[in-house]
Amino acid sequence: MDMSQAYIQAVRERATNARIVFDRFHVQRLAHDALDEVRRDQMRKLVGTEEGKAIKKTRWALHKNP
Numbered sequence: 001m002d003m004s005q006a007y008i009q010a011v012r013e014r015a016t017n018a019r020i021v022f023d024r025f026h027v028q029r030l031a032h033d034a035l036d037e038v039r040r041d042q043m044r045k046l047v048g049t050e051e052g053k054a055i056k057k058t059r060w061a062l063h064k065n066p
Helices: 005-014 024-045 050-055 059-063
Strands: none
Touching: 024 050, 024 059
16 A cells, blocks of 8 residues: 555554555655665765765666666
8 A cells, every 4th residue: 555644544444454565666765765865965975085986876776676
């Protein structure tokens, strides 16, 4: 299901024995957003360094499925 609190609440109220499972798209989206946030934070901290240059332009490589 969608990760909306409204959906979760409705299932908990109406189908008390149901197992709640979130759909892959929404879970992946959260993981990708978190990865982007960490990568951007690292870029801000390492701007102008060799490590910063190594991280630059890695966004799509990090998100890609090898």
